[in-house]
Amino acid sequence: MKDVDLYAQILGITHPWFVADVKLQAGSGRVDIWLDHKSRVSWACPECGCELACRDHSEERTWRHLDTCQFKTFIHARIPRVRCPEHGVRQVDVPWAEPRSRFTLLMERLVIDVLTECATVEGARKLMRLSWDEVYGVMKRAVRRGMARKKQRQIRYLGVDEKAFRKGHSYMTVVCDLIRGSVEFVAEERKTASLEEYFRSLTPEQLETVKAVSMDMWSPYFLATQKWVPDAAGKIVFDRFHVMKHVGEAVDRVRRQEHKGLLAEKDDTLKGTKYFWLYREENVPDKYRARFETLRAANLKTAKAWAMKESLQALWEYLSPGWAKRFLRKWCSWAVRSGLPPMKKVAQTLRSHMDNIVTFCRHRITNGVAEGLNSKIMSIKRRACGYRNRDNFKAAIYFFCGGLDLYPYPR
Ligand SMILES: [Zn+2]
Known part of the structure; x- marks a missing residue:
């Protein structure tokens, strides 16, 4: 031959x-x-x-x-x-090949597969004996292709979360499809306009099909959703994990204040207990159980705050928003009267957001999926020191977390 x-x-x-x-x-x-x-x-x-x-x-x-x-x-x-x-x-x-591509279809598919496997442009580049720009070009084209294909699909349950790009400041907004477990949109900042940019990209029919949106108690996201999603009032669900996180932080503030006071009297009862109070009753490890029981019996303010947090867990069992609201109202007045300022403060926050905390009973969604995607995004960022700017980083998020059909097909 x-x-x-x-x-x-x-x-x-x-x-x-x-x-x-x-x-x-x-x-x-x-x-x-x-x-x-x-x-x-x-x-x-x-x-x-x-x-x-x-x-x-x-x-x-x-x-x-x-x-x-x-x-x-x-x-x-x-x-x-x-x-x-x-x-x-x-x-x-x-x-x-696709128009304007410098690779054949098969080569492009292989680069996409290798990139998915290596999870970094740098790794794929070395294996494939290509330049950084060439591999990045394949990634960007794959994302563009995938985005064009996904138009018009229904998104019923959304999760919105903020992502600190650099520690402490500089945020990004990440919108997830909670059913598909995919990142739908990444926007700059965590403002009303950030989330609005996403809603603006949807058709009226798509906005109509949104059944619920899970988020932290963050008014810019609330306002954007209220403006764009029809009947948003009953569809916004303040994420239970975020709610419990706020309460957990209040417990920790009680502990810090109490610990400081006790130390002044040469009492180190609370020393090294920070992580004990993060456990739920049934999750306290056996090796800590004895110490934990002693602490709980010691008439500490921290133990009281912790017990409050524990009892709030019952909220998530309710199936009726009305009953959940009654329970939450009672819990809030208990916390307000507790004489523990951090608990009082968090109770006031929950009270003013009550209507959209109890929407959980109906929709039963959480940002759990979004949080999982968040850690995936963080690991993309860690591995990818090579992303020269935010646009590159965004393309990588869509490539690895967008749930997109990335491959080129012959026409
Ligand atoms: Zn023609």
């Missing part, structure tokens, strides 16, 4: 294209393949499919293909152009 026939088979090249020439440079580990096409064949306009004669050709173009027998493999061809009465002069589609 001649070289040209062998490569025609390897590449899967079919009529009207054929392999015209093959040059193997063993020294530099590279093989170059030139494709040509039969004359007097018709070509389809890429816009309307109308069959037309070849008008002329583009300059010779080069595509990187999968390595063949360890050799870096390049395909060269001049692409026919047609003049469509309706669409003017157009370059026709070729079966081995």
Whole structure:
């Protein structure tokens, strides 16, 4: 079998294209393949499919293909152009690559697979013997392709969360599809406008199908949702994990204040107990149980605050918002009268957000999925010191967490 026939088979090249020439440079580990096409064949306009004669050709173009027998493999061809009465002069589609790509479809698919496996551009670049920009280009194109394909799908349960880009300041807003477990949107900052940017990208029909949105008690997100989602009042659910986190932080403030007071009297009862009070009753590890029981019996303010947090857990068992509200109201007045300022403060917060805390009873959604995606995003960021700016980082989030169909398909 001649070289040209062998490569025609390897590449899967079919009529009207054929392999015209093959040059193997063993020294530099590279093989170059030139494709040509039969004359007097018709070509389809890429816009309307109308069959037309070849008008002329583009300059010779080069595509990187999968390595063949360890050799870096390049395909060269001049692409026919047609003049469509309706669409003017157009370059026709070729079966081995997407328009404007410098890779063949198979190569592009492999880069996507390797990138998914390596989870970094740098890792994929080394394995594939490509440049950073080339791999990043594949990633960006894959995301664009995936985004274009997902238009119009229904999103019933959303989770909105903020993400600190740098510690303490500089935030990003991440919107997740809680059912698919995918990142739908990443926006700058954590303002009303950040979330609005997402809602603006949806059609009225899509906004109509949103059943509930889970979020922290953060008024900018609340306001954006209220403005865009029909009947938002009953659909906004303040995430139970965030609610419990706020209460947990109040317990910790009680502990810190009490510990300080006790230390002043040379009493170190609370020393090293910070993490004890994070446990729920049933989760206290056996090795700590005895000490924990002693602490609980010692008439401490911290133990009282912890017991309050424990009893609040019952809230999430209610199925009726009305009953949940009654319970929460009682809990809040207990906390307000507790004489523990941090508990009073958190109770006031819960009281003013009550209506959208109890919506949990109806929708039973949490940001749990979003939190999982958050840690995935953080690990992308950690591994990817190479993302030169936020746009690159965003593309990586969509690539790895967007649940997108990333592959190119032959037309
Ligand atoms: Zn046309």
